[in-house]
Amino acid sequence: GAGVSQSPSNKVTEKGKDVELRCDPISGHTALYWYRQRLGQGLEFLIYFQGNSAPDKSGLPSDRFSAERTGESVSTLTIQRTQQEDSAVYLCASSPYPGTANTEAFFGQGTRLTVV
Amino acid sequence: GEDVEQSLFLSVREGDSSVINCTYTDSSSTYLYWYKQEPGAGLQLLTYIFSNMDMKQDQRLTVLLNKKDKHLSLRIADTQTGDSAIYFCAESFNDYKLSFGAGTTVTVRA
Numbered sequence: 257g258a259g260v261s262q263s264p265s266n267k268v269t270e271k272g273k274d275v276e277l278r279c280d281p282i283s284g285h286t287a288l289y290w291y292r293q294r295l296g297q298g299l300e301f302l303i304y305f306q307g308n309s310a311p312d313k314s315g316l317p318s319d320r321f322s323a324e325r326t327g328e329s330v331s332t333l334t335i336q337r338t339q340q341e342d343s344a345v346y347l348c349a350s351s352p353y354p355g356t357a358n359t360e361a362f363f364g365q366g367t368r369l370t371v372v
Numbered sequence: 373g374e375d376v377e378q379s380l381f382l383s384v385r386e387g388d389s390s391v392i393n394c395t396y397t398d399s400s401s402t403y404l405y406w407y408k409q410e411p412g413a414g415l416q417l418l419t420y421i422f423s424n425m426d427m428k429q430d431q432r433l434t435v436l437l438n439k440k441d442k443h444l445s446l447r448i449a450d451t452q453t454g455d456s457a458i459y460f461c462a463e464s465f466n467d468y469k470l471s472f473g474a475g476t477t478v479t480v481r482a
Contacts, residue, residue: 260414289469298376298460298472299415306468315469347415351468363414 258282260364262348268370269338277333277367281350288331289361290323293345302346305331339369344368376473378461379411383479390448392476394461397442401463406446409458409475418446418459456480 261280290302295363301315305325312356316322318340335342336343343365352360396404405420412416421428421435421444428435434447448455458475466473 289468291472292471297475298462298474299470301469301471304468310470328442349415361417363416365412365414 258346260350260362262346264367264369265315266368267369268372271273271340271371272325272337274336275334275338275369276335277346277369279331279333279348279350279364281331281348282352282362284328285350285352285362286328287351287353287361288325289349290331290333291347292317293347293366295344299347302333318334327351335369340371343369343371376461376463376471377399378473379475380430380474381477381479384451386451386453386480386482387405390446390451390455390478390480392418392446392448392459392461392478394446394473395442396444396463396471397462398463398465398471399439399442400465403464404435404444405460405462405464405470406433406435406444407462408471409460411457413462436452437460451478451480453480453482 263278281338286307288305291299293299303323304312320336345368347366349361349363375397384390387455403420406418407415408418409415419430432449436445460475461473462470
């Protein structure tokens with residue numbers, strides 16, 4: 257497809273389990289971001305990847321959260337020992353160039369995570 | 373700190389103008405944005421304004437920025453049923469990190 261693809265679209269998991277969320281950016285896009293959207297709240301920045309530079313992880317809420325990206329392709333966001341407060345929609349976005357990221361970012365439809 | 377606030381709901385009659393308001397706290401914002409989120413779809417960038425501008429118009433959309441009051445608004449002229457969505461205001465301080473409001477749900481009634 258031509259857009260940012262995220263999988264799964266929905267995930268229900270038991271408290272304490274680990275989950276892995278996947279993002280396929282638009283081909284050729286060097287920048288990739290993860291955001292979290294809790295119910296009734298705005299998006300929270302989690303992490304930013306740009307090419308081979310060190311990622312900006314300043315938004316990750318705890319050490320249970322980690323993310324990886326291989327080159328300029330797929331990214332995975334891993335949440336270990338999930339808690340109920342992790343329930344949210346996790347959004348991924350990509351953009352083609354550094355420095356224009358905010359004005360040319362394309363968002364995926366998100367993964368709705370429910371921790372029960 | 374980064375804090376963007378907007379009203380949660382707006383109901384408007386088809387054909388009328390919609391005005392969605394947003395306030396932000398950080399005067400060092402470089403750009404301010406409006407995003408649209410339709411049911412089942414990803415966030416879509418609608419328009420953005422550079423912080424040294426007061427107004428930007430793009431077809432049915434008009435963005436007004438009052439830097440003194442840290443107030444941003446989005447006016448949609450001749451609102452249509454397809455404009456029903458959640459609209460997010462956002463600000464940025466660098467090339468990639470955005471701070472979003474909670475979103476305004478706009479409902480267009482016939």
